[in-house]
Amino acid sequence: MNCKNISSAWNNIEHWIDFILTRASEHQLACVRFDFIEKEQEIADLHTGDETIAITDLPYTINIHRMYRNELSILKSITSLYLSCRTRFRNHQTGNRLDSNGDGAAYGHALNGGAYQVWHIINIHNNCASLKNDTTGLFLDSDHAGGVCALPSNKSAHQICRFDGLRIINDATGRALDSDHEGKIGLLVRIYWQKHRIGQSLKWRKHWRMTVQLSFISINYLFLALPLTLLKVAGLIGIRHGVTSNLLEYSIFLNYCRVLVYPITLTISLPQVKQETNNILQAIRRAGTITPIK
Incomplete structure (x- = not known):
């Protein structure tokens, strides 16, 4: 271009x-x-x-x-x-x-x-x-x-x-079309479109792990950033800042919580990581138990 x-x-x-x-x-x-x-x-x-x-x-x-x-x-x-x-x-x-x-x-x-x-x-x-x-x-x-x-x-x-307005549109959609850094639903859309162009059907069984992970990340981003996005929209349509000032601090806090929730989201959405985490926790529990001498 x-x-x-x-x-x-x-x-x-x-x-x-x-x-x-x-x-x-x-x-x-x-x-x-x-x-x-x-x-x-x-x-x-x-x-x-x-x-x-x-x-x-x-x-x-x-x-x-x-x-x-x-x-x-x-x-x-x-x-x-x-x-x-x-x-x-x-x-x-x-x-x-x-x-x-x-x-x-x-x-x-x-x-x-x-x-x-x-x-x-x-x-x-x-x-x-x-x-x-x-x-x-x-x-x-x-x-x-x-x-x-x-x-x-x-x-x-x-x-x-x-x-x-561009930033609000980006936040409100959960960055669904952005896959440069966080790999959102836009990646799935591109895969589906490429398969459609060459006349092949997308076999979701092969991509279900990726689908679940990207969906979890997008949903996580969408819901935690939604309060701040709504406050931005309220400010742009003319609602006074004093009306929303009490909610602004809480919405900013939730917005920053995305970083803390990402590891939990990834652990839940990836079965292999979840299994490895359970094995580590079980090993720690076994190491801390003392068996009686017979």
Whole structure:
């Protein structure tokens, strides 16, 4: 797939998400993150940067900063597509580059400054914290240790984040179509489709262990992440944060419990591992018993 087809497909997704989510609130704002880099080698070092610049005089409020390592891993697939499709923004007036300590005069040149290469779409973060910075008049972004979120103080702290919709769709489906890291139901769908293409029937007896394991993992992910997903949807459709704040901590806790439940899920879904575990436990019990001398 060439760059033109990738850009066209991504634009279709973007317009679709924008059509749904921007209708959910009267404040059609989004905090879009762009990461400006000069070389591909700098990708591995993005987590060391902490520059943040707020731009508020654009149709979409944009928060420009360097990405952290965990965000980079999440966007690995998008990065692989856009590394070859990045464009260069040039400043035809002064050629100024992005300045980490720049003032309002430099903001107008940020998008056109220098010869920076840019990833078109990087990520959109969650709603900003309702903590106002007295010096800048902007809300502080609690996710990035005091970084300034580009949301003017005269606007509501609730804003529409289009690509949060992509993340919600991903969470709500239990990552059923994602098999890169965790191997979900998408793997079974591909196997079935490949068999169907070559005219062969899928013999489930040969794949029942894999089917059970992937189904258990998907169900585990779906139910533990469902409360947090519902709260995200509630925030996007306009429900106030104060209404759901009490449930947010519990939903985040359940969301992180997926990591602890995965080993148990794998042990239950794999008969061989379950049998080996039972043999180890029986050996420990036998070693601890003392038989009487006859």
